[in-house]
Amino acid sequence: MMVLTWLWCQAEIERLKMELSTSKDLEKGYAEKIRAIEQEIMGLEADKQTSRNQILRLSEKKDELSKRMVDLTLIAQGTKKAVHDARVDMAAAYSKLLAGIKEKWVAKRSSPCWKVKQPRWSQT
Numbered sequence: 001m002m003v004l005t006w007l008w009c010q011a012e013i014e015r016l017k018m019e020l021s022t023s024k025d026l027e028k029g030y031a032e033k034i035r036a037i038e039q040e041i042m043g044l045e046a047d048k049q050t051s052r053n054q055i056l057r058l059s060e061k062k063d064e065l066s067k068r069m070v071d072l073t074l075i076a077q078g079t080k081k082a083v084h085d086a087r088v089d090m091a092a093a094y095s096k097l098l099a100g101i102k103e104k105w106v107a108k109r110s111s112p113c114w115k116v117k118q119p120r121w122s123q124t
């Protein structure tokens with residue numbers, strides 16, 4: 001009976017060794033999976049920081065472009081006003097020019113030199 005107990009104990013020890021070996025293999029596998037997951041998390045954290053930096057740079061660029069757009073809008077409005085003012089000035093100058101031409105034409109017309117002689121062939 002002692003032999004049976006001893007054999008049973010030996011069998012139980014072998015079974016526990018195998019179970020321990022299996023547990024160690026599982027533990028090793030889980031440790032590898034945990035390391036892989038930790039590396040993936042670190043990669044995602046790095047991606048997260050990179051994304052934040054990209055968002056910050058893009059936001060700054062957007063603000064800069066918005067400022068440029070406002071500046072260009074102000075320049076365009078100033079240019080439109082300058083063109084309008086130039087057109088008004090040109091119209092006023094043209095009007096003065098026409099008034100001066102008319103005034104000279106009327107003055108010439110009323111002067112005695114302006115009277116046209118009848119052609120000789122029409123006098124007969």
